Amino acid sequence: xxxxxxxxxxxxxxxxxxxxxxxxxxxxxxxxxxxxxxxxxxxxxxxxxxxxxxxxxxxxxxxxxxxxxxxxxxxxxxxxxxxxxxxxxxxxxxxxxxxxxxxxxxxxxxxxxxxxxxxxxxxxxxxxxxxxxxxxxxxxxxxxxxxxxxxxxxxxxxxxxxxxxxxxxxxxxxxxxxxxxxxxxxxxxxxxxxxxxxxxxxxxxxxxxxxxxxxxxxxxxxxxxxxxxxxxxxxxxxxxxxxxxxxxxxxxxxxxxxxxxxxxxxxxxxxxxxxxxxxxxxxxxxxxxxxxxxxxxxxxxxxxxxxxxxxxxxxxxxxxxxxxxxxxxxxxxxxxxxxxxxxxxxxxxxxxxxxxxxxxxxxxxxxxxxxxxxxxxxxxxxxxxxxxxxxxxxxxxxxxxxxxxxxxxxxxxxxxxxxxxxxxxxxxxxxxxxxxxxxxxxxxxxxxxxxxxxxxxxxxxxxxxxxxxxxxxxxxxxxxxxxxxxxxxxxxxxxxxxxxxxxxxxxxxxxxxxxxxxxxxxxxxxxxxxxxxxxxxxxxxxxxxxxxxxxxxxxxxxxxxxxxxxxxxxxxxxxxxx
Amino acid sequence: xxxxxxxxxxxxxxxxxxxxxxxxxxxxxxxxxxxxxxxxxxxxxxxxxxxxxxxxxxxxxxxxxxxxxxxxxxxxxxxxxxxxxxxxxxxxxxxxxxxxxxxxxxxxxxxxxxxxxxxxxxxxxxxxxxxxxxxxxxxxxxxxxxxxxxxxxxxxxxxxxxxxxxxxxxxxxxxxxxxxxxxxxxxxxxxxxxxxxxxxxxxxxxxxxxxxxxxxxxxxxxxxxxxxxxxxxxxxxxxxxxxxxxxxx
Numbered sequence: 001x002x003x004x005x006x007x008x009x010x011x012x013x014x015x016x017x018x019x020x021x022x023x024x025x026x027x028x029x030x031x032x033x034x035x036x037x038x039x040x041x042x043x044x045x046x047x048x049x050x051x052x053x054x055x056x057x058x059x060x061x062x063x064x065x066x067x068x069x070x071x072x073x074x075x076x077x078x079x080x081x082x083x084x085x086x087x088x089x090x091x092x093x094x095x096x097x098x099x100x101x102x103x104x105x106x107x108x109x110x111x112x113x114x115x116x117x118x119x120x121x122x123x124x125x126x127x128x129x130x131x132x133x134x135x136x137x138x139x140x141x142x143x144x145x146x147x148x149x150x151x152x153x154x155x156x157x158x159x160x161x162x163x164x165x166x167x168x169x170x171x172x173x174x175x176x177x178x179x180x181x182x183x184x185x186x187x188x189x190x191x192x193x194x195x196x197x198x199x200x201x202x203x204x205x206x207x208x209x210x211x212x213x214x215x216x217x218x219x220x221x222x223x224x225x226x227x228x229x230x231x232x233x234x235x236x237x238x239x240x241x242x243x244x245x246x247x248x249x250x251x252x253x254x255x256x257x258x259x260x261x262x263x264x265x266x267x268x269x270x271x272x273x274x275x276x277x278x279x280x281x282x283x284x285x286x287x288x289x290x291x292x293x294x295x296x297x298x299x300x301x302x303x304x305x306x307x308x309x310x311x312x313x314x315x316x317x318x319x320x321x322x323x324x325x326x327x328x329x330x331x332x333x334x335x336x337x338x339x340x341x342x343x344x345x346x347x348x349x350x351x352x353x354x355x356x357x358x359x360x361x362x363x364x365x366x367x368x369x370x371x372x373x374x375x376x377x378x379x380x381x382x383x384x385x386x387x388x389x390x391x392x393x394x395x396x397x398x399x400x401x402x403x404x405x406x407x408x409x410x411x412x413x414x415x416x417x418x419x420x421x422x423x424x425x426x427x428x429x430x431x432x433x434x435x436x437x438x439x440x441x442x443x444x445x446x447x448x449x450x451x452x453x454x455x456x457x458x459x460x461x462x463x464x465x466x467x468x469x470x471x472x473x474x475x476x477x478x479x480x481x482x483x484x485x486x487x488x489x490x491x492x493x494x495x496x497x498x499x500x501x502x503x504x505x506x507x508x509x510x511x512x513x514x515x516x517x518x519x520x521x522x523x524x525x526x527x528x529x530x531x532x533x534x535x536x537x538x539x540x541x542x543x544x545x546x547x548x549x550x551x552x553x554x555x556x557x558x559x560x561x562x563x564x565x566x567x568x569x570x571x572x573x574x575x576x577x578x
Numbered sequence: 579x580x581x582x583x584x585x586x587x588x589x590x591x592x593x594x595x596x597x598x599x600x601x602x603x604x605x606x607x608x609x610x611x612x613x614x615x616x617x618x619x620x621x622x623x624x625x626x627x628x629x630x631x632x633x634x635x636x637x638x639x640x641x642x643x644x645x646x647x648x649x650x651x652x653x654x655x656x657x658x659x660x661x662x663x664x665x666x667x668x669x670x671x672x673x674x675x676x677x678x679x680x681x682x683x684x685x686x687x688x689x690x691x692x693x694x695x696x697x698x699x700x701x702x703x704x705x706x707x708x709x710x711x712x713x714x715x716x717x718x719x720x721x722x723x724x725x726x727x728x729x730x731x732x733x734x735x736x737x738x739x740x741x742x743x744x745x746x747x748x749x750x751x752x753x754x755x756x757x758x759x760x761x762x763x764x765x766x767x768x769x770x771x772x773x774x775x776x777x778x779x780x781x782x783x784x785x786x787x788x789x790x791x792x793x794x795x796x797x798x799x800x801x802x803x804x805x806x807x808x809x810x811x812x813x814x815x816x817x818x819x820x821x822x823x824x825x826x827x
């Protein structure tokens with residue numbers, strides 16, 4: 001796995017440090033890969049035009065015969081397998097762009113392909129040893145084997161550490177005996193290769209036996225694996241989603257993935273990595289739906305005007321464009337960070353997933369609204385894309401869990417630091433160095449601004465807004481840590497606001513960097529629309545950041561908790577009008 | 579069988595055409611270029627013939643540097659070799675293009691020359707016949723079915739309301755029409771393999787254009803439609819309008 005030497009941009013931001021060298025200039029794909037990518041996209045687009053009928057797949061709840069086999073033959077199963085194992089070794093940027101295309105053309109197909117390679121075999125790519133990679137990756141790249149990622153269980157969804165699936169070491173036979181069941185497994189009914197997370201008893205560092213999570217590479221031919229019936233879902237109906245049962249499955253020791261007991265970390269890192277594909281797939285869907293809706297509002301007339309002439313329609317079109325532009329900027333800034341290979345991008349990919357899935361959900365909903373009654377009809381694609389996109393806010397980490405992750409992981413370092421200072425304050429002389437260091441940092445924050453490099457004058461105001469509100473976010477996070485202390489982990493509404501502020505700030509800097517880099521290349525006179533998008537987004541974003549930060553300190557959180565507790569206690573909405 | 583396929587790079591069919599300020603050319607700045615769809619049929623046919631008869635498929639394209647991506651697309655489908663006849667632009671005169679292509683084709687000792695019946699950008703549809711003339715070879719175009727048996731070519735071509743069956747001997751020039759085959763999709767393996775194939779560059783031996791483009795014009799805006807009525811009563815009025823105003827019947 002690539003070394004992560006440099007700290008995360010966003011974690012730095014929470015700590016009051018802006019690592020602008022990580023986000024400027026905006027990353028650019030190598031020309032050669034860009035050419036390959038275009039050809040791959042063209043190939044898929046042509047294939048899809050002839051063979052992928054989204055409406056039919058949705059109605060029949062299955063793919064036409066042979067569709068998956070054709071995708072295998074064309075090579076779309078091996079995008080993230082390195083070339084030395086017969087894959088195509090796409091960079092994270094090209095991979096995400098491919099998923100943007102898949103997600104736009106058909107979210108079901110995108111999720112079948114994504115479950116296979118974004119998460120199904122990603123653990124093997126990231127943590128597998130040479131023998132494991134040689135044995136499985138070529139088959140996974142060709143699609144001879146289809147992969148699934150098996151973490152979630154009936155009793156363990158967001159709380160993945162609570163899984164019950166057990167792996168018991170049988171030293172005599174050199175195998176783990178695997179027992180348990182996993183639910184809602186994408187590709188569950190069709191996969192032959194499963195990355196399974198299970199608990200095993202192992203000695204901790206004091207020699208005491210404890211249960212820890214390990215990761216395993218399990219294949220269907222090991223026996224004892226059965227798939228449940230296909231689930232009927234709200235959307236993504238072509239994709240297979242089933243329960244997968246493991247009954248006395250004998251998994252050879254050599255199929256342990258990574259180190260014993262390190263499974264949770266593997267599970268989380270695979271998801272960190274997979275989230276960008278999902279984010280890309282989401283915005284791809286919105287772009288396609290926008291195109292449909294725009295065609296409609298250009299020609300549909302009411303009151304002798306096309307819908308596109310009405311201001312509330314304009315507002316919708318503009319808003320989804322601004323949001324999409326900013327989200328896209330975040331996603332490909334982050335994929336560029338992944339491709340550098342030396343940066344911690346876990347927070348950024350989580351933020352991209354949150355923002356992309358929500359911008360898409362709202363955007364598709366607004367497109368449906370713009371076309372009026374048509375949007376409610378089954379023969380039009382709007383409702384299908386709305387249904388297909390809904391689960392994106394739930395799986396690969398619910399957006400709520402990811403907000404908690406963003407805020408808490410963002411504040412973690414600062415929290416550690418403050419805790420050290422807590423100790424330092426108890427024994428002031430001994431901790432003198434730390435305190436001075438802290439005080440300097442604090443004063444520096446107060447007196448001068450943490451400034452980023454100069455950008456084009458057209459974007460200067462947006463840059464100042466970013467600097468101002470990034471600094472304020474840092475202070476809000478710090479105040480919250482000081483006031484709430486370690487109880488911060490229960491104050492989810494505070495976490496949510498800080499996470500939302502961080503997402504907006506990251507989107508701001510990503511957009512500024514993208515447009516600034518573009519201006520350098522093409523000249524400001526050729527970027528007038530992009531400049532407008534950037535400045536409009538920045539203006540909207542800092543107002544949201546301000547509101548979120550104000551509400552960290554002044555809010556109705558107590559009342560909200562009390563109301564919720566009361567209602568839950570009543571088990572229903574209990575009020576009547578007088 | 580030694581087969582040459584002449585291909586052209588054209589704008590994507592979904593392009594919204596913008597003209598240059600002097601209206602003498604299409605503004606290329608925002609255009610997504612593709613391999614001319616009719617040429618795809620030609621490439622596919624060449625690959626199928628190679629599968630049954632063995633041999634080699636050489637892609638030849640004339641134009642500026644950007645046409646290399648169309649060449650790569652054809653290579654990604656499975657062609658073996660490629661020649662880029664470098665010119666600073668795509669000439670607007672098909673006769674000039676045919677002359678330069680013929681110069682190159684003469685040197686290659688090809689048994690068969692395949693190309694699309696026309697390019698979807700300027701739609702001249704002249705190249706198959708011009709090449710036949712310049713090379714002194716039989717040329718059959720708008721071909722929807724092609725059988726080659728030894729030296730004997732049997733080609734079925736579309737004509738108004740019927741199909742015409744033409745026979746000739748190799749070497750020959752064949753212009754492909756939609757329906758000749760289903761072009762394969764470039765596989766990712768094919769795309770990666772195509773990257774490693776060198777594209778041979780030669781200057782295009784272009785004669786001066788004899789055809790000059792005066793100007794391009796956008797099609798006139800459609801005027802609004804008219805609804806005459808919604809029952810059988812409206813038919814006489816509709817007929818009258820179609821006859822007297824629209825003058826289509």
